[in-house]
Amino acid sequence: MRRRWIAAIYLALAASLAACAGGQASLGDTSKTWDSRSAQQTTTAPDPIVQIENASIREEAEQSMHMDVQVGGQHFTATLEDNGAAEALAEMLEKGPVVIAMRDYGGFEKVGDLGVSLPASDTPTTAQAGDIVLYSGDQIVVFYGSNAWNYTRLGKIDNLDGWDRALGSGDVTLTFALTE
Numbered sequence: 001m002r003r004r005w006i007a008a009i010y011l012a013l014a015a016s017l018a019a020c021a022g023g024q025a026s027l028g029d030t031s032k033t034w035d036s037r038s039a040q041q042t043t044t045a046p047d048p049i050v051q052i053e054n055a056s057i058r059e060e061a062e063q064s065m066h067m068d069v070q071v072g073g074q075h076f077t078a079t080l081e082d083n084g085a086a087e088a089l090a091e092m093l094e095k096g097p098v099v100i101a102m103r104d105y106g107g108f109e110k111v112g113d114l115g116v117s118l119p120a121s122d123t124p125t126t127a128q129a130g131d132i133v134l135y136s137g138d139q140i141v142v143f144y145g146s147n148a149w150n151y152t153r154l155g156k157i158d159n160l161d162g163w164d165r166a167l168g169s170g171d172v173t174l175t176f177a178l179t180e
Contacts, residue, residue, distance in 0.1 A: 065090050069132070069142070069157065070175040071166040077179060078132055078155040084119040085134050085152045090178060092116070097177040100140055108145025110167055112174065114138050122150040129164065130157035142167070142174065 065080040067090070080086040092098055102112035109127075120137040126148040127133055133141045133151035141151070144164040157163055166172075 066158075066179040067093060067155065068175075068177045068179050070177070071172055074162060074166045076163060076166070077158045078130075079158055080155040081153045083121060083153065085121065086154050088118045089154055089176075093176060093178040097175050099173060099175050101171065101173050102140070102142070103171045104169065106145075106147065107169075108147055109141050109143045110172060110174070111135065111139055111141050114140050118152075120152045122152050125149065125151045125153065127151060130160045132156065140174075140176075 064082075065086070067078050067080060069076045069078050080090060098114075100112035100114065102110035105111045114134075115138070117137040118134055120134055125133065126146065127141070127143045128146050129144050131143045131153065132155040133143075134154055135141045135149075135151055140154070142157075144167045
């Protein structure tokens with residue numbers, strides 16, 4: 001008897017909630033609803049806010065700048081950061097590739113003199129393999145290990161397959177160029 005009362009109360013509550021919702025009860029997908037008055041499923045237009053956010057994400061990905069990083073005969077693609085230092089580096093690369101002799105430091109990074117200063121906005125950073133950063137405003141650092149220091153992020157290697165092998169254990173020459 002008690003179960004019947006609970007079931008009756010539950011059904012009454014569900015019916016009143018459906019009536020408050022204008023006869024439409026959600027089926028879990030916000031783009032489809034069930035209209036209890038006409039016993040038909042209706043489809044609503046996608047949320048315009050979600051469409052705008054998705055378009056913004058797509059546009060941002062299309063606007064990301066990329067550069068080619070050549071180590072010996074191997075090429076790696078890096079995505080540049082959205083900051084003043086990366087923009088200044090991209091302006092340099094628009095004039096042609098930049099070749100930097102880099103020395104090994106600490107068994108986790110390669111450091112090379114850029115020859116010019118870029119606008120730095122150093123922040124405490126824990127760099128990981130594939131990170132490309134600016135140090136002291138005029139030195140490029142590429143990581144094949146990890147280190148924490150104050151850097152300005154310039155970019156990151158997109159695919160690390162073969163990255164540490166290409167950099168090796170000694171000094172190397174890297175060529176940076178904008179990609180099309």
